[in-house]
Amino acid sequence: MPSQVFVSIPDALRQFLSSECRAEGAKEVAQQSACELDELYRLADEHLKLTQEPVKMHELLATAEVVERREVPALGEDGEPLSELEQMRAASQERAYQRMVDGVAPLTGQRRTEPLPHQQGLRFATNFGTQVIVAFIGAFLLGYYFVETFVAPESFNAKVIAGASCSFATLLLETFLLVIHEQKQTIMEKKREKHAQKTARKVVAVQHPKNEEPKSGQEKKDD
Known part of the structure; x- marks a missing residue:
């Protein structure tokens, strides 16, 4: 209060x-x-x-x-102080309201949806392509201005060759990273498949009757 x-x-x-x-x-x-x-x-x-x-x-x-x-006494809607009974009633209503809204999630959290697999692949391809383009251009400019500043400011061919070499090295690095990412995805997919197979085998083993009596020799011959 x-x-x-x-x-x-x-x-x-x-x-x-x-x-x-x-x-x-x-x-x-x-x-x-x-x-x-x-x-x-x-x-x-x-x-x-x-x-x-x-x-x-x-x-x-x-x-x-x-x-x-x-x-300071609690005031009602008319501006007058509340009596002790009215204060107890207001506190009870507040506790009831808090219990009613307990655990309620915001609408933004309820409407949030996870992207589909093809959307995730498209997002990765878009991000990777943008990264490659930016890195390719940045590497060319790095080699070009490095030669212009420290090596041969007057040689245009040397600057272009240095920029192209840096861009080619960057392209190789990006390709190497892409191969590593694909291998990682393949390994994770295989692990998920193995886990699913193990889970299915356990379910089949549980569903199999355990208390079934073994067949006699005569029954085996009849079979």
């Missing part, structure tokens, strides 16, 4: 309220021995709006002391 904090009024704050503050009701507050803290800040804000002069409340309240704390 929220509470009201009442503080004492030091001499510096009393002088400000009685002579300098332009807010309405400041002089009446200056004659009191204690005042609510929120009321003091309200007067300071009103003084700032009227005079455009900020109030240094931390300096005025440097020697102030807390003299009392009061609990």
